[in-house]
Amino acid sequence: MSRLVMKFGGTSVANVERIRNVARHVKREVDAGREVAVVVSAMSGKTNELVAWCKEAAPLYDQREYDAVVASGEQVTAGLLAIALQEIGVPARSWLGWQAPIYTNDTHGSARIESIEGAGIIEGFKRGEVAVVAGFQGVHKDSGRITTLGRGGSDTSAVAIAAAIHADRCDIYTDVDGVYTTDPRVVPKARRMDRVAFEEMLEMASLGAKVLQVRSVEVAMVHGVRTYVRSSFDDPANPGEGTLICNEEDIVEAQVVTGIAFSRDEAQITLRNVADKPGVAAAVFMPLSEAGINVDMIVQVVSEKGTTDMTFTVGSADYERAFAILDKIKAEIGFQSMAGEKEVAKISAIGIGMRSHAGVAACAFRALAEKGVNIRAITTSEIKFSVLIDEAYTELAVRTLHSLYGLDAA
Known part of the structure; x- marks a missing residue:
């Protein structure tokens, strides 16, 4: 069976109805015979609310406790999506970062992933379960404390999990239907690209493009994880093609300037x-x-x-x-x-x-x-x-x- 990681950002899971829509996207892939792990962000605006509460409690807050607070946003989403999947007949269970486990260093608030033990998730696949993983978070092995990966960390979680469980690809679902030659809000004639090389995407992400987080592209490039950027607002029964982020040799004819x-x-x-x-x-x-x-x-x-x-x-x-x-x-x-x-x-x-x-x-x-x-x-x-x-x-x-x-x- 082919293995797939799907990642859904905050706008894609902003409320229960959108979470149900995500569940339909996941069911499509399960029905196609794939083993699926889903990585989710917190509901749109929830992380900002949690951060504001930390600042209100104490201007100079303990970063370790800050991580414990802000990681809860993804925990809620993971549980709700697992419930929504079960409701439509898809066996699923939620996984928090420390349960997977996703091991990180102890730089609280902007931790870096050191290793992922994907055996538990793979065992779940054997039982026919979809793994719903809380993105953006991990655990420091020595201290046992929850850590968070910084803004955009759910993208990094998804690509790293895809590498750890040897997934065939990683689909990043956002509120846009792919990577464009530039921001369509500035240039209405901007067009969606079918394929972009890892190196190009890395430069674009670091130079202002907001579609993917820089660290996620780095991880994808290092581990050769084929990554699609797709829209979660497409019809689950008829999704768009999106944009494939891949090795340079997979692009037949490279343009002089891509974006x-x-x-x-x-x-x-x-x-x-x-x-x-x-x-x-x-x-x-x-x-x-x-x-x-x-x-x-x-x-x-x-x-x-x-x-x-x-x-x-x-x-x-x-x-x-x-x-x-x-x-x-x-x-x-x-x-x-x-x-x-x-x-x-x-x-x-x-x-x-x-x-x-x-x-x-x-x-x-x-x-x-x-x-x-x-x-x-x-x-x-x-x-x-x-x-x-x-x-x-x-x-x-x-x-x-x-x-x-x-x-x-x-």
Whole structure:
């Protein structure tokens, strides 16, 4: 029998009626003769409510108890779905993270999966049961404490379980019917892609696309888990095809550019007249790293008279913290002044076809210039390039590049 993992997010299980709809999707696969494990998120909005309660109880709450509280959202959904499946004649039981068990490290609130023992779930398959697993959570083996995997952790749970039980594929059900060339709300001509390479999806997820969580794509790529993105709102009796995330060799003809991603959650910091000497870059970026602040685009101009200018980006949520850290060590680093800008956006073009085509980025720079869009910074890799621009031009830039690379739907 083929083995399948199905994952349903918060909007897909937002109420009991939607949970019944999920049960019908699961029954379709069971009736087709598959062994099925289902991974569920908390009902839409429930995790935010639980987090708010923790903050209300104590601003500086114990992270271990926080995990115990917020993990309860998925517990409720798993139990309700098991009940709904039983009601329509499908044998099922719920599994919590510690029951599976899904072992993680002890970084409460953002734990990483270390191993999964899937024997219990597989034994359930032999009894004809569907396993309904609470996503987003696990257990630290030594302490026995419940842990959670951070936002989007249910995606990671699903892919990791698929790898552990040697599933043929993992279907991620969301409120969209697949992966699009860009956000259809910004570009109405965006189209759904049939297939996307793991590397492309990893770049798209890390550069602003919200369809899949970055860590889930990493796990899928490492373990070669074929992953479909599908809509839970399709008719259970006649579901859409969705988008397959797969190995590069499974894509017959790769486009030069597969998709355009963008992020408005960016901020730019510029250090003026930084002392140009060994160790300065480390002095700037190590304190930010130690504070858990991720630095993305970095531009350093040519040295002049013993000084240089340095520009880089951080997430907009970290902007004030980064500014304060650098201001505190200004004398130690040796820069003259510091400037910042929060009204910026990062636009990225991604495609494995870039490896074999020259001038892909140059065409974009010319097209943006013709539209009057100024580029503040540029970074490139083998399969993507990103530009930092003023936020006001975000939609214009995305539409321009989407059309430039022939991604518009007919």
